[in-house]
Amino acid sequence: MRILIVSSHYDDETLSAGGTIAKFIKEGHEVFVNIVTASNYTSYNGEILRDKYESEIEGINGLKKLGVKIYKVKNLGYETKKVPFDSTLIEIINRSIDNIKPNLIITQHLSSSHQDHVNTAKSVMAAARYQKNVWMFEPTYPDKMHNVPFHPIIYVDISDTFNLKLESLKEHVSQYKKYPYWNTLIVSLAQLRGIENKCLYAECFEPIKMEYKI
Numbered sequence: 001m002r003i004l005i006v007s008s009h010y011d012d013e014t015l016s017a018g019g020t021i022a023k024f025i026k027e028g029h030e031v032f033v034n035i036v037t038a039s040n041y042t043s044y045n046g047e048i049l050r051d052k053y054e055s056e057i058e059g060i061n062g063l064k065k066l067g068v069k070i071y072k073v074k075n076l077g078y079e080t081k082k083v084p085f086d087s088t089l090i091e092i093i094n095r096s097i098d099n100i101k102p103n104l105i106i107t108q109h110l111s112s113s114h115q116d117h118v119n120t121a122k123s124v125m126a127a128a129r130y131q132k133n134v135w136m137f138e139p140t141y142p143d144k145m146h147n148v149p150f151h152p153i154i155y156v157d158i159s160d161t162f163n164l165k166l167e168s169l170k171e172h173v174s175q176y177k178k179y180p181y182w183n184t185l186i187v188s189l190a191q192l193r194g195i196e197n198k199c200l201y202a203e204c205f206e207p208i209k210m211e212y213k214i
Contacts (some may be wrong), residue, residue, distance in 0.1 A: 001029045004102035006093060006124050007038040008083060008116040010059025011172050015186065016137035017106060018066055018165035019158025020203050025067035026161065032072045032100050033063060034093065036120050041178075050174040062171035066164055083116040085123055093127035102131070109136040109206060111148040125150045125208060132211040138193075138204045141185060152204035155193060159200040162190060 003024055007013035007067060013021065013033060014183055024031050034201070039055035042048050056075070064172075076092055097105070107124040108117040121136060129136050138150055158165065169182060193202035 001103045002031055002091075003031045003104045004096065004100050005031065005033045006036070006096075006105065006107040007033065008108055008114070008120040009035050010035055010055050011062065011169070011175055012035060012108065012117070012164060013106075013137075014062055014168045015140050015182075016065060017203055017205075018168050019161045019190070020106075020156045020205075021068065022066045022161035022164040022168075023156065023158055030072070031068055032096075032102070033068055033074070034096055035075045036058065036083055036089070037078045037116060038075065040080055042080075047171045049178055050095070054106075054174050055071065058172045058174060060170040065168040065171060068135065069074075077095065081116060083119045083123075089123045093123055094200065097127060097131065104133040104135065105131055106135045106137055106205065109139050109150055111150045112139050112143050114143055117143065120147070128209075129202040132209060134208040135205040135210075136208060138189075140189060150188065150204075151206045152193065154205040154207060154210075155197040155202045156205070157194075157197060157199040157201075158190065158203050159194070164202040165190075 005013050005018050005021065021031055038052045039059060040052040041050045060070060064070065105124065107123040107129050110118060110121050112118050135154060190201040194200050
């Protein structure tokens with residue numbers, strides 16, 4: 001199976017789907033990753049919290065920890081905080097879909113409070129309109145601050161790959177300075193979803209489209 005992950009920034013995909021990505025790869029599936037932005041970050045007062053070089057190094061190293069082949073990672077080069085919902089981005093994602101021919105696409109959820117995440121999700125939905133399987137991954141705090149609900153429908157047992165997810169996140173050194181509570185948040189959410197799924201750790205997804213085969 002071929003899986004395409006479309007994420008706004010380096011780290012989004014690991015926070016919400018890192019254990020699932022590692023599990024897919026361990027099971028022999030091909031995982032391709034499109035990162036929409038350069039993923040650097042500057043605050044409103046001009047303070048640089050993560051530059052382009054840091055974000056690239058941290059992001060690539062993190063994906064490698066999950067088992068993703070670097071030649072299967074593509075950065076679309078959009079400016080952080082300025083991802084549009086327009087025909088250009090839709091067609092870029094559409095081209096990736098046509099080239100990769102994925103069996104499953106996973107992207108951001110519409111409940112996000114971050115404009116990059118929302119516009120990425122909307123762009124994928126438009127580009128993937130003819131695809132059979134499209135999932136959205138669960139947003140995490142502080143991203144999950146919107147009145148659009150996330151519905152945890154698909155559960156993936158990541159008990160065997162959860163440590164790889166944590167190792168991957170450790171590569172995002174600059175982000176830990178911004179979010180020192182990351183580990184507590186990620187462990188707690190994975191445990192909650194695991195309890196709901198009768199396993200140790202789990203990740204959840206909401207399907208937009210899902211083919212059912214008898």
